[in-house]
Every structure is written in structure tokens, then in C-alpha cells.
Amino acid sequence: MVRLLKGLRHMNAHGKDLYPDVTASGDLASAMRKEAQLRGCDIGLERWASDVISIQTVRGYLSVATATEKRLFRLSVDIPGFIWEIGETEDLGLLVEAVAAWREGLSLDGLAARFEFMELDTFAGALESGEPTSLQWTGLLSSEFHRKQWALLRRLHADEVLQHMFPTITHGAVRLRVEPMDARSRQVLVTEETGERYEVMRVGVPEAVWTEVPAADLIAYLRTALTEE
Template structure:
């Protein structure tokens, strides 16, 4: 923490409040936290690589992350973010910082459409492309925010409003459809088309 404060003072930078997040060392990392007023900048010392891991977050949302060997760049990133930097400005000025795709999606004019576009085009989701494309073809499901994780597609009103969300999951060669709040484990379907139709019926009902 004293190193961050000293670097900020040398650079004449206003980073916000610098505090200790954890005094413990875990898996080679030590932690410090900078409260910028626009969320937090977490700084992790990675001893094995002799560099600093930097993470910017606002509440539950991870904004950006990166690594640098220069402590001065860590405080510059914090000061730049505190000063109101946009995502594009942050990544352009500090190329080692990667703005997360989810942060860009949620900042877009139409987060639902942007999230669908990402899930349907990014190579990391290619294994579940059939599931995503089938859901996207349904006009009811296409109007909901999709979240893909562990071979399971969740559809909700928005990223933060998960009440009544419906999940389509791969299950033993078939598919399971379940709505949040249900006491049961949902229903299983042999085909993707049947699972999509069932999810559409749930979300298209008046109570959805």
C-alpha cells in the first residue's frame, strides 16, 4: 500500500483512497484496494511474474483487467479511471488494460441485442452455438437477456433482473428447462426444438 501511495505522490496523481484489502498472501498474490469513487481498482502483486495485476470493478461488474510491471502505471490507471475515463480512452491510453466484453455490452444502447451478438459470434462460445442460435430464432426468447455458462443458457429480463428467468441446460444427451423460483428440477426434453418451445411458452406467459 505504501508503494502505491508513494507512486501516486511522485506522479502528482489523485487516485482516490488507497487501502489494504487483505494482508494475507494467497496463491502468490497480495492485495490492495483503491476506491476511486467510480468503483474500485484492485491491485494484486504477482510474485512469480514480478508484476502487478490490475482489476477495475463497479459493484458486481468487472470493468477491466490487465498486468504491468510498472507501479507508476498502476496509479496512472486508477487516476485516469477516477477522472472519468471512458472504456475506449482507458484501453487506448493503457493497452495492457482489457475492457471486458460484458462491460461493453451493458454500456451499449441495446444490451440485449449486443449480448446476443457476442454469444453468437465469439469463438469461445462455439461449442454451444446450436443452443444459442436456436434460442435466438425464437422471437420471445430473443427479447430476453441471454447468459451462457457451463452448457446452460439463461434468459432473463436484464442482466440484473433474474426474477422468473428460464434456463435451458444440456442434460444427459437431452435438454432441461427450468424457471427460477420453481421447486421442481424442471422438465426434460429429447430435442433442442422442444426445449426452446417450452422455454418460449414459459417466458411468453402472462406471469413471466
């Protein structure tokens, strides 16, 4: 019954199954894993994934979705607050190869040359111009949802070094990351306990713990944590 319901979701208005390969495999993730195995590709798809595809890479999360009006596999890259659609294709095997190449670190120029369905001009331009970081700061500083963090965000953004770090909010803490597209990039978490006391965690270092930092030392401490070897 479950497979039948999934198959019905792949039907178009005329009752034609647009994705017989996906229906036969049971779900989109299984179909992608099968194609990857046939091509000797590593796509890094988690075991629990089924119809929701989100693959972590050093250049954001790759997402795959299917169209409903016609057969199309749509590929997007996500970072907090931004989603770029970077191509769509009817060929699941080609899509799987593109995902593997992306994960392996093939350059954007190399990806565009090898996979004609990929449209990377806007995405590349945003990265080169630093737009993701500046837009993310603007978004957080104007978001009512993050009003509690506004004072801390303004304090951090006022610094000429820290304003170039990519900010996100994680469980109420401000996260600053050096490289916006790299989840493994050097990063810190900052919380404001009072106006004169902060706690900072250097994410990814051995035995990372929260460290109390006085207000007068906060900016220097964060600069050191994010920029010095």
C-alpha cells in the same frame, strides 16, 4: 509496507500523490465506504472489495477505477459482453452519491440532471434500441469459444419471442434473461444433452431443479417459463 506500495501506485510521473484520500484510507473501497458514511449513502460495496470495485445493481454492475495520468474516478456499467463508461470526476464524494442514486433506481434522466459528470446518452440509447440484446446474440453466435452451444443458440434465437431474451453462457449452459440489466429478472438455464433432449432450470424459483424437456416441447416450455405469470 502494503499501504506504501498502494500509495506509490497513486503517484503520477512527478511523484505527486493524486489520491491522498485513497492512500490515507488504505484502498479505494475503504475510501468509498468512508465517503458514503459521511454522506449517509448506501453504495452496496461488498466487505471483501479493496482496489477492484464491482457493485451489483438492477441495471448491471457499476465499476469504479482510477486514472493514472491525473486525478479522475471513472465510472462504468457492465453487463456480459458490454462495458459502458458513463462518466468521470475528480470528486470522490460526488461519485459515491451517484453510485448510491443509481442503486436506488433514480431514472437515467434524473441521474444526468443531478450529476453533470455523468454521460448517459449512449448508454440510454443502447437500452432503448434493444442493442445490448441483439449484439449479445450476434457475439455468442460468432464466438468460436462458444461453438459447442451454437446449435442450441440458433434454435433459441430462431424463435420470435426468445430472440428478445438476453443470452449469456454460464458453465456451458445458455442463460436467457428477460431484462438484460436486471440480475434478478426472470431467467432460465438451458443445456443440450442430446439433439432430442434438453435440461432446463428456472432460476430463482423455490427449490429450482433441472428438468428434462424433449426437443419438441423446448420452445413452448421456455416461453412459458419466461413470459407467463
